[in-house]
Amino acid sequence: MRSRPICLLFIVALWLCQPNCVHAQEENTLIVKSSRYINFKIKSLNKLNVRLERQQKRLLKRLTRREQRFAAKLKQNDSAAYDRYRHQRLSYDSIQKLSLPDSAMLAKTAARRNTSIDSLKAIRSFIQNKSSALNTNRQLPTTDPKLSQLQSQLNYRNYINELITQRTNNLQGIAGGSSIPAFTGIQKQVYYAKQKMNVFKEMEEEPSKAEDKAMEYLQGTEGFDKYMDEATAGPNSMQNLGPNATAADLQKMGLQTKQQVQAALQQRFGSNLSGLSQKMGDQIKSFQDKTQNINTAKQSLQSLRQLKHINRPSFKINPMRGLPFWKRIEKQYNFQTTRATIDGAPAILQLSAMAGYRQSPKLSYGIGVVEATGLGQSWTDLRLSFQGVGLRSYTAWQWQYGIGAYAGYERLYKQAAFSNTINPDQTVTTSPHSSNTYSESILVGLTKNYRINDKWNGAIQLLYDIWWQQKGMPSPIVLRFSTISK
Incomplete structure (x- = not known):
């Protein structure tokens, strides 16, 4: 209790x-x-x-x-x-x-x-x-x-x-x-x-x-x-200004007064502003007379377009130059596959990572690395194997509607370059662009970009390998799928 x-x-x-x-x-x-x-x-x-x-x-x-x-x-x-x-x-x-x-x-x-x-x-x-x-x-x-x-x-x-x-x-x-x-x-x-x-x-x-x-x-x-x-x-806000507010009160608020405007004009055009004021008054009067004669929407639209370009710089603007260096770097990841050849070379999956520099909104160029993995001869004979690593360089120019041109040089160092051994099942055709230790390519073609999200774009690249015959490839066409940062 x-x-x-x-x-x-x-x-x-x-x-x-x-x-x-x-x-x-x-x-x-x-x-x-x-x-x-x-x-x-x-x-x-x-x-x-x-x-x-x-x-x-x-x-x-x-x-x-x-x-x-x-x-x-x-x-x-x-x-x-x-x-x-x-x-x-x-x-x-x-x-x-x-x-x-x-x-x-x-x-x-x-x-x-x-x-x-x-x-x-x-x-x-x-x-x-x-x-x-x-x-x-x-x-x-x-x-x-x-x-x-x-x-x-x-x-x-x-x-x-x-x-x-x-x-x-x-x-x-x-x-x-x-x-x-x-x-x-x-x-x-x-x-x-x-x-x-x-x-x-x-x-x-x-x-x-x-x-x-x-x-x-x-x-x-x-x-x-x-x-x-x-x-x-x-x-110093507007709501706290009384009826006896002065120009000094407005200046404290950061607002531009008539005195400041006159001082800025004197710095730019000199101390004699009487002639400038008269000239500006004549131009304003002339402009008002002309606007009174505009009777159609077409003429009004043309006048607005002219006014739109008044404050533009005299040179052609490249928006990329107004960005810091690291904002002009684009990251790119892509992959491609090639079929197995009759001389014993396996089907190959190539994964690549590249970094490009955007010279302008349309032009970019860069370098990257690639890794090649062998997949075997067929679906019934899947065997993963290391086929080499290499370097890539590229230049891409965007035209419009996401369509652009692509050109690049690539060199792939084969497995023999690292192990000094050659696959006995593979017949190697030695040429200036393909040897026991490396192969090189020049690729040209078209690219089509599409939007993935706010940070990434996708791209499909249809390329032509100029030295495809010297490397014993079954086809000169290379199809790549890329992901590119904005």
Whole structure:
């Protein structure tokens, strides 16, 4: 009888302690998940900063050399333009010296906002408020020096990019209508380098699986989305602007004001903007008069197509050049089989792995290795045997609809090259392209690609072996099946 009251008291005690345990567990999990997410993002942003810094160093080194060639050509062709060039203070060489900042230079760009850093700071503040609401003493530090340091570094990378753009626009204004190949080279270097930087940023924005899980947990926490919206908006958001807001308030938010636009125009076209404004006004008025006379959909479509090409570069764009080197490497795996021959050679299965370099969206070339396994003479006489290993090289050009041309050179080192023994059942015909130790091939033909999934394409290759008779092959046709990474 006495045991029942004791059990009831024990159950009541457990029930009273349960909320505290739940809150403690929730708080601990929340801090662990948020700390993991912040660490992932800090590591990713740090990698992004290193890549951007390395890319800018390479770019500025190349631009400095090209600017010297540009100045030499400009001196020969246009002395007046060369005189304007000499009186400009900013150059790629001076920007290159600024690419390694000290603490004072980093402090100048520290006030600029950065979306990624602001979101991490907002998560940290959210955890602080959540921990306070749970009445616990275990909290994250109020500030993280790594976040502030990363914000200054990433903002400075953007500042260097702005200086590069400004210098390129200045040179374009000096060159005018002169066709100087050195300036075209400068445009190409700047364009493709910025494309690579954009790829680096996209790679940073792609979260890992662990990062996804941590963020998924945080988004499921009550009040997280609302707090993030308020915290990332900051004190300078549009919703916090009063009726007496000034241009300085808009500049703090990162918005472009009339004063900034005028300063940018002065950097590009000089201090005298009255003639430019008049000319732009005349062009706008002329454009408005012309658009009033457009009455058909065909004419409107033609005008839109012309406007679409206004901001395109003057050179032909190769999208592959805007990718980092490892993004231009394609992996390829293929297999093929050959029938047994009357001279005793078995049916052979060849498995190959190759790595190619995408020169352009249509052209790629590469090298690889191949392994040959003997399968026997027939289905009733299956015998696996080592037949050799070899090397391959290829060039592929895609036309359209997945159809393309293929050409390659291959050399297979036979079993005798490794064991110094010859199969007595096999008659070997010695020729310049087939001997006891090796055989070589030149293959040309067509390839048809098809989609497998988002990461891989398949291909069927129908090839012709030029030296098939000298190797005693029953047919010159080679059929291969490939899997190619995108």
